[in-house]
Amino acid sequence: MSDELPSVNDSGVSGTQLEGSSTELAPTLAPLEGVLVGTVKGIAERNPRGLGGGTNAALMTGIVHHITEDADRAKKRLEERDLQILSLRDELTSAKVENATLSERVSAARTHSRIGQWSGILGTTILGLTVDMYKNQISTWPIVCVVGAVVIALPLLLNLGKK
Secondary structure (H helix, E strand, C coil): CCCCCCCHHHHCCCCCCCCCCHCCCCCCCCCCHHHHHHHHHHHHHHHHHHHCCHHHHHHHHHHHHHHHHHHHHHHHHHHHHHHHHHHHHHHHHHHHHHHHHHHHHHHHHHHHHHHHHHHHHHHHHHHHHHHHHHHHHCHHHHHHHHHHHHHHHHHHHHHHCCC
């Protein structure tokens, strides 16, 4: 297989290639300007009778030139609108991403708010029971007190776990 590959010295590349200048490129003409206007101007200059005489030739050349300019202006407006549409599409995409992020944050905040409310209610109830257990000299009151404190601290513990 290596016999079929050319050697590095015979690669066909000399390494002396140079970048061409941008002036060597042919200018691109608008389709109507290059063909239609040039044709009508050529007929009007060479044989005005072919367009119905000098006056008609001038009139025809003016009409074609006017139509071509209108088409060019319309193309430029469309290009500007296309750029504007692309810009607005990018803004819309950004707004959708931001909206989704904020919606998720609101949903999470509601969830954490509910957890905080319920843990406050349950935790204080458990701590209230702990006081009664202490007064009645029930020996498990410290365990119940710790459970109540953990339930009250639950929203803080959940927030620490997210960071």
